[in-house]
Amino acid sequence: MLKLNTSRLIGLDLAGKSKNPSGIAILEGRNLKARLVYTDTEILEVIEKNKPELIAIDAPLNTPLQGFSRKADRDMIKNGYRVLPPKLTFMNTLTSRAVKLNKRIKEKHYRTIEVHPTSSRKALQIALKDWKSIQETLKALGLQGELQTRRLITHELDAATAALTARLHIDNRTDIFGDEEEGYIVVPKKGNWRNLQV
Secondary structure, eight states: OBOOOSOEEEEEEOOSSTTSOEEEEEEETTEEEEEEEOSHHHHHHHHHHHOOSEEEEESOOSOOSSSSOOHHHHHHHHTTOOOOOTTSGGGHHHHHHHHHHHHHHHHTTOOEEEBOHHHHHHHTTOOSSOHHHHHHHHHHTTOEEHHHHSOOOHHHHHHHHHHHHHHHHHTTOEEEEEETTTEEEEEEOSSOGGGGBO
């Protein structure tokens, strides 16, 4: 079973537009709560209410200095992780929202990292898009709470994966791609998720 401390962490699967649902997950010890949120104000309210040690956001938090992609994106692709560069036309809206929201979060003195849940699952050899299997794996890792009581939807499971990545990052069990100028993407160290059990 995954060894977890009692830090409170948040994972956020951010949508490009506030009219579309974003998933947010709060992980405290083994207890996971998840829900859908829409506006930046709602997201900030959840953060302020829970006062997390770290927030893992599934969206580009920085823009390239030039061109379409950052060093982090290119490094991820070189290592077998498929990410979409922030400046692709259909990514512009998400990137713009994420950069502005991240600035507001940091102004409130919370720490954030950029994550990519599909890559996190690939690194840990968890199913990428089989949502029932993903939820069962998270439960097998020892996560509890709403994972035990209802079927989470895709945005919530991506947010839960982001929160798990935050947990691993605090435990120094992640790889970091990118640089200071254009930002970093955090991914769990490669290995089978069963080896996270203690």
